[in-house]
Amino acid sequence: MSPYAVKLATRHLLSHPGQTALLMCGVAIGVSVFIFMSALIGGLATLLTLRTVGSIPHVVLEMPDRDPALLAAPRATQLVVQKDLSRRNQIAIWQPALPIIAAERGVTAVSPQIRGAAYVERGQTLAPVGVIGVMPGKLSDIADIEGAIVDGSSNLPTDGILIGSRLAADLGLRVGQVVRLTSDRGRARSFRIGGIFTLGVASADRQAVYMDFTTARALFDLSTGISRIEIKVDPAIDATGIAARLRRSTGLKATAWTEENGQLFEGLDAQARTGTIIKAFALITIVVGIASAMLLSIVRRQAEIGIMRAMGASKRLVVSIFVLEGTLIGFVGAIVGAGTAWLVLLPLPPVAQVPSGGLPIDRAQGDFLLAISLTTLAAMLASILPARRAARIDPVEAIGS
Amino acid sequence: MSGSPILTVSGLTKSFGEGEALTRVLKGIDLSMQAGEMAALLGPSGSGKSTLLTILGTLMRGDGGRHEMLGVDLVNASEAERTRFRSRHLGFVFQFHHLLPDLTALENVMMPAAAAAGRESRAMQTRAGELLEAVGLAERRDFRPAAMSGGQRQRVAVARALINNPALVLADEPTGNLDRNSADQVMELIRSINRTMSTSFLISTHDEHIAGQCPRRIELFDGRIVTA
Numbered sequence: 001m002s003p004y005a006v007k008l009a010t011r012h013l014l015s016h017p018g019q020t021a022l023l024m025c026g027v028a029i030g031v032s033v034f035i036f037m038s039a040l041i042g043g044l045a046t047l048l049t050l051r052t053v054g055s056i057p058h059v060v061l062e063m064p065d066r067d068p069a070l071l072a073a074p075r076a077t078q079l080v081v082q083k084d085l086s087r088r089n090q091i092a093i094w095q096p097a098l099p100i101i102a103a104e105r106g107v108t109a110v111s112p113q114i115r116g117a118a119y120v121e122r123g124q125t126l127a128p129v130g131v132i133g134v135m136p137g138k139l140s141d142i143a144d145i146e147g148a149i150v151d152g153s154s155n156l157p158t159d160g161i162l163i164g165s166r167l168a169a170d171l172g173l174r175v176g177q178v179v180r181l182t183s184d185r186g187r188a189r190s191f192r193i194g195g196i197f198t199l200g201v202a203s204a205d206r207q208a209v210y211m212d213f214t215t216a217r218a219l220f221d222l223s224t225g226i227s228r229i230e231i232k233v234d235p236a237i238d239a240t241g242i243a244a245r246l247r248r249s250t251g252l253k254a255t256a257w258t259e260e261n262g263q264l265f266e267g268l269d270a271q272a273r274t275g276t277i278i279k280a281f282a283l284i285t286i287v288v289g290i291a292s293a294m295l296l297s298i299v300r301r302q303a304e305i306g307i308m309r310a311m312g313a314s315k316r317l318v319v320s321i322f323v324l325e326g327t328l329i330g331f332v333g334a335i336v337g338a339g340t341a342w343l344v345l346l347p348l349p350p351v352a353q354v355p356s357g358g359l360p361i362d363r364a365q366g367d368f369l370l371a372i373s374l375t376t377l378a379a380m381l382a383s384i385l386p387a388r389r390a391a392r393i394d395p396v397e398a399i400g401s
Numbered sequence: 402m403s404g405s406p407i408l409t410v411s412g413l414t415k416s417f418g419e420g421e422a423l424t425r426v427l428k429g430i431d432l433s434m435q436a437g438e439m440a441a442l443l444g445p446s447g448s449g450k451s452t453l454l455t456i457l458g459t460l461m462r463g464d465g466g467r468h469e470m471l472g473v474d475l476v477n478a479s480e481a482e483r484t485r486f487r488s489r490h491l492g493f494v495f496q497f498h499h500l501l502p503d504l505t506a507l508e509n510v511m512m513p514a515a516a517a518a519g520r521e522s523r524a525m526q527t528r529a530g531e532l533l534e535a536v537g538l539a540e541r542r543d544f545r546p547a548a549m550s551g552g553q554r555q556r557v558a559v560a561r562a563l564i565n566n567p568a569l570v571l572a573d574e575p576t577g578n579l580d581r582n583s584a585d586q587v588m589e590l591i592r593s594i595n596r597t598m599s600t601s602f603l604i605s606t607h608d609e610h611i612a613g614q615c616p617r618r619i620e621l622f623d624g625r626i627v628t629a
Contacts (some may be wrong), residue, residue: 002519008503015503307499310460311561312488313516396460399495 027333041275042365133216152195306398330379492562552583
């Protein structure tokens with residue numbers, strides 16, 4: 001690119017400020033749409049993921065299913081495999097696995113749990129519940145129970161439990177009341193309701209009952225083992241890979257949240273594809289706009305181009321001038337568009353704090369640099385054909401016209 | 402005013418179209434010009450003046466015949482060689498000034514040299530300034546064409562044609578768009594440059610008054626030179 005091409009291109013753009021500003025404005029609008037869509041689609045995905053996985057474990061480690069040993073009988077024509085239900089499904093030796101899990105990159109919380117089915121008695125009413133026994137200090141490792149307490153406190157003494165607000169409403173329970181809880185192992189015990197929580201997840205608010213780890217061990221008759229280990233990871237989307245690695249390192253069955261939320265992923269994927277299509281259209285608009293503007297400019301400047309060619313300007317110089325003009329329009333327009341989008345998105349709250357009904361726009365996912373580079377590249381490509389056409393102009397015809 | 406021959410053309414032909422639409426515009430032109438010569442090219446419309454100037458300016462090729470300038474065979478030269486030759490040894494003045502509207506007078510004068518070199522230089526600026534002074538427009542060097550009169554623009558165009566010290570300037574109706582007074586000023590300027598710089602001029606014109614100011618007349622009729 002010769003310095004003279006740079007001079008002629010910039011001089012032409014500066015000599016027609018209105019036209020140049022209009023073109024750059026068009027590019028800026030396209031870039032703003034591109035960035036806005038990236039921030040919106042990304043923010044929406046983040047919000048959905050947050051809302052979906054915020055209160056659930058990202059990876060669950062359990063004992064692998066035990067299948068009976070198979071003996072192939074000679075001339076056997078049919079084989080029946082039955083799940084082995086002769087023993088309880090528990091992780092008997094779990095303490096050695098904890099440091100291995102905690103050392104895995106991306107793991108942010110590890111919560112060994114004792115789980116079991118039980119029912120709460122209130123007068124003549126029985127309500128089925130799922131009991132979760134958590135270790136001290138790990139109450140909010142998976143779901144933010146402490147933050148979700150709406151009545152009472154989150155303390156868990158050995159005779160205390162925390163229940164969901166829907167269960168409390170269904171049975172007319174209040175903090176301080178004593179209820180009787182019977183486990184599926186037939187053991188029964190009375191507990192004082194220490195706190196009531198609202199997670200915002202209907203199943204948890206109606207059925208989850210939190211209690212002390214040791215108390216749960218006794219209630220479900222588990223002397224040493226535990227039911228499962230629940231894990232949180234960051235970012236949540238990495239759960240599949242982390243689960244696979246933990247499966248290998250611990251020998252336990254590892255299930256990532258992504259495996260059980262396929263529909264959510266399909267939805268997010270479709271949403272991302274829609275966003276990509278809209279962004280592609282924004283880019284196409286920019287390309288068409290710049291290409292049309294350059295073609296019009298060439299028609300208008302035909303005599304100019306002809307005279308330059310007649311006076312010894314090479315085709316390469318002519319191509320350089322027009323490609324540079326298009327690229328500059330694209331680049332400056334992209335910077336203006338990105339700057340405007342940044343300023344407009346600046347006052348919006350982070351996705352996690354978006355109020356109900358608000359647009360979950362994540363500025364960090366705005367793809368600002370990608371938008372600027374793609375637009376500049378697109379503008380350059382859009383100018384090449386018109387520029388080559390300009391270079392092919394016959395000086396004799398151009399001067400004559 | 403005479404010198405060594407700079408341009409030799411012999412048997413030059415040019416036709417347009419084909420079949421029944423074939424039009425033979427040049428039917429065997431023989432012409433030579435000496436260094437420092439100034440000639441008027443006359444002829445009625447359709448006689449082939451513009452086509453001849455276009456071929457001599459290496460903007461178009463003839464169909465047959467010889468075309469040499471400064472010892473270079475321009476018939477067999479490649480397009481790139483012809484472009485290079487044009488920028489170094491030929492100057493052009495057109496009926497319409499065709500100055501670039503975004504450039505100042507000084508920048509317009511520098512344009513052919515800068516376009517060939519890919520950059521402007523201090524030497525080009527100095528030379529362009531001298532040329533603008535020679536055409537009487539030193540004080541207008543920073544004006545754009547839109548801020549100048551028709552005569553001034555055409556004088557800038559003459560200065561532009563001279564920036565590369567061409568051996569020959571081809572002028573196609575250079576005063577055709579000017580009033581009598583401006584036309585005389587431009588012709589006086591061309592005569593003065595021809596005298597002081599020994600640059601050859603071939604000026605195509607319909608105007609006998611303009612032709613009368615040139616020492617040599619070349620008359621074209623129906624694709625042939627009838628007076629040289």
